Amino acid sequence: MTKDENSAKRPTLKDVALAAGVSVATASYALNDVGSVGGDTRRHVLEVAARLGYRPNLSAKAMRTGKTSAIGLILPDLTNPFFPALAQNVVHAARESAYSVFVTDTQGSPEAERAAAQALIQRGVDGLIWFPINDEDTLAHLTGGLPVLVLDRDNPRHDLIQIDVDSGGRMAAERLIRAGHRRIGVISGPTDVRSSRQRSESSAEVLRRHDALAWHLHNAYSFDLEPTVAAAVADGSVTALCVGADLIALGAINTLRQRGLRVPEDVSIIGFDNIPYGALAFPGLSTINIPVEEMGIEAVNTLLRRIAKPTESRRRLVFDVTYVERGTVAPPPTP
Amino acid sequence: MTKDENSAKRPTLKDVALAAGVSVATASYALNDVGSVGGDTRRHVLEVAARLGYRPNLSAKAMRTGKTSAIGLILPDLTNPFFPALAQNVVHAARESAYSVFVTDTQGSPEAERAAAQALIQRGVDGLIWFPINDEDTLAHLTGGLPVLVLDRDNPRHDLIQIDVDSGGRMAAERLIRAGHRRIGVISGPTDVRSSRQRSESSAEVLRRHDALAWHLHNAYSFDLEPTVAAAVADGSVTALCVGADLIALGAINTLRQRGLRVPEDVSIIGFDNIPYGALAFPGLSTINIPVEEMGIEAVNTLLRRIAKPTESRRRLVFDVTYVERGTVAPPPTP
DNA sequence: CTGCTTTAATTAAACGTTTCATTTATAAGG
DNA sequence: CCTTATAAATGAAACGTTTAATTAAAGCAG
Numbered sequence: 078m079t080k081d082e083n084s085a086k087r088p089t090l091k092d093v094a095l096a097a098g099v100s101v102a103t104a105s106y107a108l109n110d111v112g113s114v115g116g117d118t119r120r121h122v123l124e125v126a127a128r129l130g131y132r133p134n135l136s137a138k139a140m141r142t143g144k145t146s147a148i149g150l151i152l153p154d155l156t157n158p159f160f161p162a163l164a165q166n167v168v169h170a171a172r173e174s175a176y177s178v179f180v181t182d183t184q185g186s187p188e189a190e191r192a193a194a195q196a197l198i199q200r201g202v203d204g205l206i207w208f209p210i211n212d213e214d215t216l217a218h219l220t221g222g223l224p225v226l227v228l229d230r231d232n233p234r235h236d237l238i239q240i241d242v243d244s245g246g247r248m249a250a251e252r253l254i255r256a257g258h259r260r261i262g263v264i265s266g267p268t269d270v271r272s273s274r275q276r277s278e279s280s281a282e283v284l285r286r287h288d289a290l291a292w293h294l295h296n297a298y299s300f301d302l303e304p305t306v307a308a309a310v311a312d313g314s315v316t317a318l319c320v321g322a323d324l325i326a327l328g329a330i331n332t333l334r335q336r337g338l339r340v341p342e343d344v345s346i347i348g349f350d351n352i353p354y355g356a357l358a359f360p361g362l363s364t365i366n367i368p369v370e371e372m373g374i375e376a377v378n379t380l381l382r383r384i385a386k387p388t389e390s391r392r393r394l395v396f397d398v399t400y401v402e403r404g405t406v407a408p409p410p411t412p
Numbered sequence: 413m414t415k416d417e418n419s420a421k422r423p424t425l426k427d428v429a430l431a432a433g434v435s436v437a438t439a440s441y442a443l444n445d446v447g448s449v450g451g452d453t454r455r456h457v458l459e460v461a462a463r464l465g466y467r468p469n470l471s472a473k474a475m476r477t478g479k480t481s482a483i484g485l486i487l488p489d490l491t492n493p494f495f496p497a498l499a500q501n502v503v504h505a506a507r508e509s510a511y512s513v514f515v516t517d518t519q520g521s522p523e524a525e526r527a528a529a530q531a532l533i534q535r536g537v538d539g540l541i542w543f544p545i546n547d548e549d550t551l552a553h554l555t556g557g558l559p560v561l562v563l564d565r566d567n568p569r570h571d572l573i574q575i576d577v578d579s580g581g582r583m584a585a586e587r588l589i590r591a592g593h594r595r596i597g598v599i600s601g602p603t604d605v606r607s608s609r610q611r612s613e614s615s616a617e618v619l620r621r622h623d624a625l626a627w628h629l630h631n632a633y634s635f636d637l638e639p640t641v642a643a644a645v646a647d648g649s650v651t652a653l654c655v656g657a658d659l660i661a662l663g664a665i666n667t668l669r670q671r672g673l674r675v676p677e678d679v680s681i682i683g684f685d686n687i688p689y690g691a692l693a694f695p696g697l698s699t700i701n702i703p704v705e706e707m708g709i710e711a712v713n714t715l716l717r718r719i720a721k722p723t724e725s726r727r728r729l730v731f732d733v734t735y736v737e738r739g740t741v742a743p744p745p746t747p
Numbered sequence: 748c749t750g751c752t753t754t755a756a757t758t759a760a761a762c763g764t765t766t767c768a769t770t771t772a773t774a775a776g777g
Numbered sequence: 778c779c780t781t782a783t784a785a786a787t788g789a790a791a792c793g794t795t796t797a798a799t800t801a802a803a804g805c806a807g
Contacts, residue, residue, distance in 0.1 A: 089762095089763060089764090090763065090765095099787090100786065100787045100788075101763090102765085102766075102786075102788075102789090103785085103786055105764070105765060105766085106765090106766090106786090109765085111766090112766085112786095113785055113786085114785070115784080115786085118785080132530075132533075132534045133534070133763080133764075134475070134536065134762085135534055135535050135764095136471050136474035136480060136762090137475045137762070137764040137765090138763080138765080139764090139792095140469070140472050140475055140764075140791095141763080141765045141766085141791075143792080145471060147514075147535070155496040155497075155500040155503075156496045156688065158493075158496075158688070160496070161491045161493075161495070162490075162491050164490055164515070165489075165490040165517045165519075168516060169517070172527075172531070177531060177532070177535055178514065178515060178516075179482075179512050179513065179514060180499070180503060180513060180515040181503060181507075181512075181513075182499075182500045182503050182504070184500075184504070195467075196507070196510075198467075199467045199470055200470050200471075200482070201469065201470060201471050300692055327692050328692075331692070331694050353491065353493070353689075354688075354692055356635075357635055357689055357693075358692075358694075359665065359666050359669045359694075424792095424793060425793065425794065425795095426793075434756075435756065436757090436758095436794085437756075437759090437796075438755085438756060440794070440796085441756090441796090444795085446795095446796090447756095447796085448753090448754055448756085449756080450755060450756085453756080468794075469792085469793050469794070470794095471793080471794090472762090472792070472793035473794055473795080474762095474794090475762050475763065475764085475792090475793085475794075476761075476762055476794045476795045477762085
């Protein structure tokens, strides 16, 4: 029971320098591969550092350099099946560049979002990847000059990564037209965000052009359909549905089945998002795929570039979507 | 274009002290509500700090105190539907105590897991919430004396939060027996982890006692059934399935349907985990619920307590599970 | 009024880095 | 052999906090 039982304090740079017989400055230069350090000395320091298991104290480094090698990821809701894959890829891409990620889930609350941003800034993150609740530029004055990458929303001052939702909405509508449907309902998700609204409007526009738009309703982002929507879905007024979000689409399928209608024999459905659930349904949900994985990776890359070059001109990346055919589209029933 | 365009550097404690006309020490004491500071002075400092929008630099604080107010969360796979709810609640509970969370997803790779732990430790997190890949005590020597809370796995030295899987496995089996089934198959998930293995063994044991165990196979944690499992499921040898993981259960339902069998009319199924997908299936998957939300919250609480009192005796929390009846259990078909 | 205790405030060291400015040693040039 | 340039290494300051040690002021008993 000696005093230092197993308290083996992590070795500090001073310890390394001491053990290597050089000054702290030299040790630092050697380890960071800067300054002018003799080849032998450098090797020796590295060797000693390795032997002692030296790992720099990142807090100290952060204080000195003003960089934390950490970024923040602000998401509305981790349990929204759209986000885990995004978060996963952000975390991985970040790690490849030796960055760590503070993940924050704001539960769809703008106040929580503000608080989260504040907390992260206070922590001194080098940048933020931010999937905001809405399009409002509320964080602008909070973030100050901090590098921010905004996902899927509009924002006048930050780097943007977006999705070509128009094309997605059109693809879905066209697919249903091509299958022969002429009475098609559109359900859009939350309507207070441009990107979300636009999906369904693009669909609706195509359908209108073919004179095939039966109605256009909207529903909260939820598996549960609001009564009026549920009624419209199952009252026989349509033979197909163009839905702005997979989760709602799955809810629609559920409603249809509960009322004795079959998918896709009686009603065809196309969703949007390609959340993992969709592939697991029976039959699998046909949908518009959003390349979340790539988006996550590119978000990190873009943010890190911005961190490195704060003055570079604003970037705006638009990702293509693709139609994923599974099992929920069929020709309309023959009456 | 003055020099300090909009570079409005964040005010430091020195700035506050200066503006308030006190020493840095006094400002610090006042803000942290310690030491002996006169009531007037304290109020004044607080007022000035608020006016300047002062937020302490956490890196500096961390270096001085050795505490970062950050914890790490190490998960095997965020896209595994079991985890997002857990992560969400960890993040929230942590925020309530002014802690931030580094989230790491190790993609089921032990090397990645080690690397992640190293990185987090280097960052100086105050503790780790760790859902390990397996039961091996591999991180023990890495973590040193760092407070660690282990989720759902066995570990001899750390605080533990576990699930009463035995009771869950039994509940599932008993429910099927009670429904009248006598030819029941058991599918277990990954078998290299005690907690996972035990679920199905408890089920199997009950079934054996009732002479109702048709077979006991296992399958990777995946929606796709391995050929032998798929064959067994659909060859008519059983009227019910007791599955150690919802994801596999959903895969089984899919397989059954593809082969023309109905759930639950022809085959009843009970899963385990209560992942969100299950509720969205049609009919909803009957399953054993694990209180992930509470687990997440309690994980944070337990970890923070351990951080505060490192010498307290080891804690081990076992959470009860509950059976959730949805739509996949029915009496066996009458031949 | 003196000496002692309490309260309020301050000074300065320390945490572990990075990095500027400086010193020392070595080599090159005349 | 002296000067000067270059290379290698070092000393010390700084980053923004906390906190132990110290001082100054005030209150109060005797």
